[in-house]
Amino acid sequence: MAFDVVIVGGGPAGLTAAIRLKQENPDLSVCLLEKGSEVGAHIVSGAVLEPTTLAELFPDWKERGAPLDTPVSSEKLLFLTRKAALPVPALHLLMPQMDNRGNYVISLGAFCRWLGEQAEALGVEIYPGFAGADLFIENGRVCGIITGDMGVNRKGEEKPDYMPGMILRASQTILAEGARGSLSKKAMNTFELRKGADPQTFGLGIKEVWEIPAEKHRPGFVQHSFGWPLDTHTYGGAFLYHFGKNLVSYGFITALDYRNPWLSPFEEMQRTKQHPAFREHFEGGRRIIYGARAISEGGVQSLPHPVFPGGVLTGDCAGFLNMPKIKGIHTSMKSGIIAAEAVMDAIQNERAEASSYMDRLKSSWLWKELHAARNIRPAFSHWGMLGGALYSGIDSMIFRGQAPWTLRHRHADNETMIPAEKAPKISYPKADGTLTFNRAESVFLSNLSHDEDQPVHLKVQDMATWKEVNLTRFAAPESRYCPAGVYETSETDELVINAQNCVHCKSCDIKDPDQNITWCTPEGSSGPNYPSGM
Ligand SMILES: Cc1cc2nc3c(=O)[nH]c(=O)nc-3n(C[C@H](O)[C@H](O)[C@H](O)COP(=O)(O)OP(=O)(O)OC[C@H]3O[C@@H](n4cnc5c(N)ncnc54)[C@H](O)[C@@H]3O)c2cc1C
Numbered sequence: 001m002a003f004d005v006v007i008v009g010g011g012p013a014g015l016t017a018a019i020r021l022k023q024e025n026p027d028l029s030v031c032l033l034e035k036g037s038e039v040g041a042h043i044v045s046g047a048v049l050e051p052t053t054l055a056e057l058f059p060d061w062k063e064r065g066a067p068l069d070t071p072v073s074s075e076k077l078l079f080l081t082r083k084a085a086l087p088v089p090a091l092h093l094l095m096p097q098m099d100n101r102g103n104y105v106i107s108l109g110a111f112c113r114w115l116g117e118q119a120e121a122l123g124v125e126i127y128p129g130f131a132g133a134d135l136f137i138e139n140g141r142v143c144g145i146i147t148g149d150m151g152v153n154r155k156g157e158e159k160p161d162y163m164p165g166m167i168l169r170a171s172q173t174i175l176a177e178g179a180r181g182s183l184s185k186k187a188m189n190t191f192e193l194r195k196g197a198d199p200q201t202f203g204l205g206i207k208e209v210w211e212i213p214a215e216k217h218r219p220g221f222v223q224h225s226f227g228w229p230l231d232t233h234t235y236g237g238a239f240l241y242h243f244g245k246n247l248v249s250y251g252f253i254t255a256l257d258y259r260n261p262w263l264s265p266f267e268e269m270q271r272t273k274q275h276p277a278f279r280e281h282f283e284g285g286r287r288i289i290y291g292a293r294a295i296s297e298g299g300v301q302s303l304p305h306p307v308f309p310g311g312v313l314t315g316d317c318a319g320f321l322n323m324p325k326i327k328g329i330h331t332s333m334k335s336g337i338i339a340a341e342a343v344m345d346a347i348q349n350e351r352a353e354a355s356s357y358m359d360r361l362k363s364s365w366l367w368k369e370l371h372a373a374r375n376i377r378p379a380f381s382h383w384g385m386l387g388g389a390l391y392s393g394i395d396s397m398i399f400r401g402q403a404p405w406t407l408r409h410r411h412a413d414n415e416t417m418i419p420a421e422k423a424p425k426i427s428y429p430k431a432d433g434t435l436t437f438n439r440a441e442s443v444f445l446s447n448l449s450h451d452e453d454q455p456v457h458l459k460v461q462d463m464a465t466w467k468e469v470n471l472t473r474f475a476a477p478e479s480r481y482c483p484a485g486v487y488e489t490s491e492t493d494e495l496v497i498n499a500q501n502c503v504h505c506k507s508c509d510i511k512d513p514d515q516n517i518t519w520c521t522p523e524g525s526s527g528p529n530y531p532s533g534m
């Protein structure tokens with residue numbers, strides 16, 4: 001099958017790019033693949049939406065019924081100690097990037113479904129349930145993508161319903177797979193797109209949606225925290241947003257450059273709920289959805305060159321997220337708009353490379369925004385939590401993001417752990433089954449579908465390395481950082497992989513110390529099926 005443009009990924013970046021292409025040129029043939037069973041099925045986000053890019057894409061978004069129903073009504077940033085919560089005063093002055101006035105608390109899943117409807121109305125062909133499994137490269141140029149085979153059993157043999165993958169040819173391919181996309185990783189390696197960039201650094205976001213009693217619901221209330229329970233060298237914190245009909249979105253982001261291999265991002269998230277500043281929000285409520293996803297935290301200094309022969313990278317798979325704001329939706333969408341315009345230019349001028357993409361990015365508000373935010377995230381790696389918080393205040397208030405230096409990211413996340421025997425063990429409280437839960441009962445709420453009789457999509461290149469590095473040196477950290485309990489160590493010290501539990505967060509691909517684990521796309525439609533509230 002041949003198209004003018006193939007887009008891989010139906011998140012905010014891919015859908016926005018698709019819409020912009022058809023808005024500008026209705027005659028272009030545009031195809032978008034989404035590995036989830038439907039658009040939105042794999043989407044995890046807080047989410048507070050800054051509506052700037054949406055207004056650029058559809059100035060009449062209100063009349064079109066965009067699902068932005070909960071304006072932010074009030075907000076707090078808390079520094080937590082074990083028992084106390086100290087609000088950061090004059091938040092809008094001290095940390096203007098945390099100012100959420102004019103923003104909306106949304107379900108990003110519902111928003112993406114709505115964007116999908118807009119795209120289809122413009123003539124974009126959307127194929128949910130199809131994973132882009134490989135790049136289709138001819139003569140050193142990406143000429144489209146290859147979808148995954150369907151109907152292959154665990155041993156790699158064809159089953160009666162076998163359907164080989166298809167080649168989707170395209171003049172230009174837009175990769176919009178979100179953080180740590182598998183095709184994006186291949187494109188970066190094949191075309192050496194990361195040359196000269198700092199290592200990308202990621203966070204793992206784990207999230208729950210709760211339904212709470214109507215009398216406790218405060219529509220539009222937004223709360224963020226930092227400090228306890230993380231140690232001072234680990235960046236991260238919790239978020240809590242009231243939205244929709246009696247819903248609360250609660251989550252915790254742990255930076256994946258953490259050092260202590262005994263740390264469990266899942267348990268940090270569970271125990272934060274017990275803090276008095278969070279606990280009261282869940283009383284009388286019930287948890288209805290659970291999910292997890294990595295986010296790209298590195299900022300502008302970690303961006304790869306986003307253009308390769310035959311295509312571009314856009315959204316979180318390149319790393320267009322503003323970490324101090326904890327926002328990547330409006331930035332991903334903006335990069336999608338710019339990518340679409342550059343790709344159209346390349347097609348019209350019959351050029352293999354959308355070479356205007358970088359210049360267009362650099363002259364946009366997106367670049368200015370990311371440039372101003374660039375020093376805050378690395379400051380926390382350099383000077384720990386308090387030094388980083390102090391630096392953020394100075395950078396925002398005095399330099400206003402224009403300091404004449406750029407702090408670098410010195411390590412990739414897989415390089416930062418210290419040996420388990422040198423790290424303090426962390427003892428986490430047992431789940432109580434009402435407020436806090438274990439991973440097995442949590443993953444149940446991700447509504448997973450995964451045919452177990454298919455090749456394991458988590459490839460461990462070398463088990464001897466796993467034993468020597470992961471098990472012996474780091475006490476099997478994947479058994480703690482995986483938010484779905486996919487990895488276990490058997491009594492005979494073998495690695496057990498429960499691939500059917502994978503929620504596609506990509507943390508193992510990122511954090512595995514020797515880069516010995518590779519996340520590959522499973523059969524299309526596998527993985528979580530998050531409903532519209534996510
Ligand atoms: C817990 C959490 C909280 C967040 N909170 C906020 C917030 O409050 N505000 C905000 O602005 N941002 C927030 N973000 C960030 C925001 O969600 C992302 O920046 C944004 O979603 C990135 O958009 P994207 O389109 O690049 O990628 P994604 O949203 O990740 O979408 C990528 C899509 O591509 C699909 N895909 C991936 N690979 C393939 C493949 N090979 N084949 C087919 N399909 C594929 C995926 O299934 C997915 O649907 C948060 C993120 C997390 C994890």
Ligand code: SF4
Pocket residue numbers: 458481482483484485486501502503504505506507508509519
């Ligand atoms: S197996 Fe890897 S990608 Fe899947 S949920 Fe666990 S850490 Fe995330």
